[in-house]
Amino acid sequence: MFKKVIIAEDFEEFNLAVQQTLNDFNIVNFQHAKYCDDAFLKIRKAIQDNEPYDLLISDLSFKKDHREVKIGSGDELIQKVRELQPEIKIIAYSIEDKSARIKSLFEDAEINAFVLKGRNSIEDLKKALTIISASDQKFISHEVASILQEKGNYEIDDVDIKILKYLSDGTSQDEIIEIFKNNDIKPNSKSAVEKRLAKLKDFFKANNTIHLVSITKDMGII
Amino acid sequence: MFKKVIIAEDFEEFNLAVQQTLNDFNIVNFQHAKYCDDAFLKIRKAIQDNEPYDLLISDLSFKKDHREVKIGSGDELIQKVRELQPEIKIIAYSIEDKSARIKSLFEDAEINAFVLKGRNSIEDLKKALTIISASDQKFISHEVASILQEKGNYEIDDVDIKILKYLSDGTSQDEIIEIFKNNDIKPNSKSAVEKRLAKLKDFFKANNTIHLVSITKDMGII
DNA sequence: TATCGGATTATGGATTTCCGTAAAATACTG
DNA sequence: CAGTATTTTACGGAAATCCATAATCCGATA
Numbered sequence: 163m164f165k166k167v168i169i170a171e172d173f174e175e176f177n178l179a180v181q182q183t184l185n186d187f188n189i190v191n192f193q194h195a196k197y198c199d200d201a202f203l204k205i206r207k208a209i210q211d212n213e214p215y216d217l218l219i220s221d222l223s224f225k226k227d228h229r230e231v232k233i234g235s236g237d238e239l240i241q242k243v244r245e246l247q248p249e250i251k252i253i254a255y256s257i258e259d260k261s262a263r264i265k266s267l268f269e270d271a272e273i274n275a276f277v278l279k280g281r282n283s284i285e286d287l288k289k290a291l292t293i294i295s296a297s298d299q300k301f302i303s304h305e306v307a308s309i310l311q312e313k314g315n316y317e318i319d320d321v322d323i324k325i326l327k328y329l330s331d332g333t334s335q336d337e338i339i340e341i342f343k344n345n346d347i348k349p350n351s352k353s354a355v356e357k358r359l360a361k362l363k364d365f366f367k368a369n370n371t372i373h374l375v376s377i378t379k380d381m382g383i384i
Numbered sequence: 385m386f387k388k389v390i391i392a393e394d395f396e397e398f399n400l401a402v403q404q405t406l407n408d409f410n411i412v413n414f415q416h417a418k419y420c421d422d423a424f425l426k427i428r429k430a431i432q433d434n435e436p437y438d439l440l441i442s443d444l445s446f447k448k449d450h451r452e453v454k455i456g457s458g459d460e461l462i463q464k465v466r467e468l469q470p471e472i473k474i475i476a477y478s479i480e481d482k483s484a485r486i487k488s489l490f491e492d493a494e495i496n497a498f499v500l501k502g503r504n505s506i507e508d509l510k511k512a513l514t515i516i517s518a519s520d521q522k523f524i525s526h527e528v529a530s531i532l533q534e535k536g537n538y539e540i541d542d543v544d545i546k547i548l549k550y551l552s553d554g555t556s557q558d559e560i561i562e563i564f565k566n567n568d569i570k571p572n573s574k575s576a577v578e579k580r581l582a583k584l585k586d587f588f589k590a591n592n593t594i595h596l597v598s599i600t601k602d603m604g605i606i
Numbered sequence: 607t608a609t610c611g612g613a614t615t616a617t618g619g620a621t622t623t624c625c626g627t628a629a630a631a632t633a634c635t636g
Numbered sequence: 637c638a639g640t641a642t643t644t645t646a647c648g649g650a651a652a653t654c655c656a657t658a659a660t661c662c663g664a665t666a
Binding site for chain 2: 172173174175176178179196225227279280281282283284305329330331332333334368369370371372373375376379
Binding site: 357 | 643644645646647652
């Protein structure tokens with residue numbers, strides 16, 4: 163079982179529950195941070211002191227408040243920690259159930275477990291701890307397990323997302339093309355953008371561009 | 385202080401924290417429900433037994449799962465409870481920070497306190513309990529307090545919302561007009577809908593309709 | 607009933623988006 | 637290098653939306 167754990171979680175309620183769970187596993191050496199920045203600093207410090215953490219339990223969404231932060235989301239924190247300390251085990255612990263985001267966590271940041279906050283999340287957290295401490299097996303809450311099997315959104319690339327984001331931000335297609343040209347983004351012709359939008363509308367079964375933006379917002383893609 | 389409390393909250397973590405807080409106030413007679421339906425039944429039963437609750441602490445968003453429910457959100461639960469038992473005190477306890485929703489809770493359902501889940505929510509919960517048990521004063525977490533002062537969205541009516549919802553659902557303006565005509569919704573001409581959209585875009589400072597839908601989605605209006 | 611004001615509806619032209627076709631550029635293959 | 641395939645770009649007409657103006661309806665009031 164894990165010896166030294168760090169929790170990144172802004173809500174007291176979840177912190178309390180996680181700590182209680184760790185106690186149940188007789189893990190007493192843990193710390194928590196309410197901001198991603200703090201968590202990252204602690205992890206780096208621990209490495210320097212040659213006493214690295216062997217598990218990170220991190221929330222994904224952190225509330226913004228008065229404090230200015232460098233790392234604003236758990237996704238970023240996890241990514242940076244994975245680079246800094248590749249062998250650390252990571253549990254994402256979040257209410258997030260958007261497939262795009264979870265998928266990218268497993269594929270890009272290579273998290274070891276995803277525990278969905280919900281009616282029985284503590285149970286899941288215990289399972290995750292048991293499984294990933296004993297092996298390199300992954301764990302994912304069953305409510306969202308299916309999304310890992312989903313045939314990929316691999317057809318949707320970075321440029322598509324950019325277009326969608328700009329659209330949802332009130333930018334017209336003409337303006338987007340201008341921006342793309344000024345920033346040397348590769349397909350930047352009127353018809354290329356139009357074609358991509360047509361493809362996206364087809365893919366997401368959207369009736370029109372408004373619908374498309376609405377759908378992709380709901381799915382957490384933008 | 386309150387004698388008999390019911391908590392409607394689907395997350396174990398929050399239930400635990402709230403119950404601990406009640407214990408701190410020496411409130412021992414409380415129950416909790418993970419589904420709105422259950423909470424409502426308990427409240428009704430308590431009235432019939434002549435032992436009504438004097439406080440409801442309710443979350444707003446409840447996760448959907450396999451179980452079929454009649455009351456799907458805290459907003460609905462609160463509304464129904466307020467009708468059933470007008471004198472009960474109600475604390476909304478939620479992560480929700482969309483002004484439209486909070487405002488309507490105070491104005492329509494006349495909740496007594498709104499506690500925002502966040503880094504210091506337990507502190508706020510204690511304040512709310514103290515204040516509303518002793519008087520008819522309202523409490524609202526300071527992070528969202530400002531929105532009650534906001535000049536109203538009173539310019540936006542039911543038809544506006546309908547239009548926005550249909551748009552975000554992929555319906556074209558022409559189709560919306562058709563639907564309005566078939567359902568005898570009062571302004572149902574091309575230009576009336578266009579005029580309303582122009583007004584909304586002006587109000588929300590949206591560049592175009594896509595932007596408008598995106599903004600109103602973010603604000604929780606649709 | 608006459609008239610005023612506000613809201614709704616009608617109309618038409620400018621702009622933007624939509625969508626199909628075709629040319630041009632680029633990549634890949636033998 | 638020729639030939640094929642894929643991607644990007646160009647063009648143009650159809651459709652939808654945007655926007656300003658004008659006509660019409662409808663309730664309130666004296």
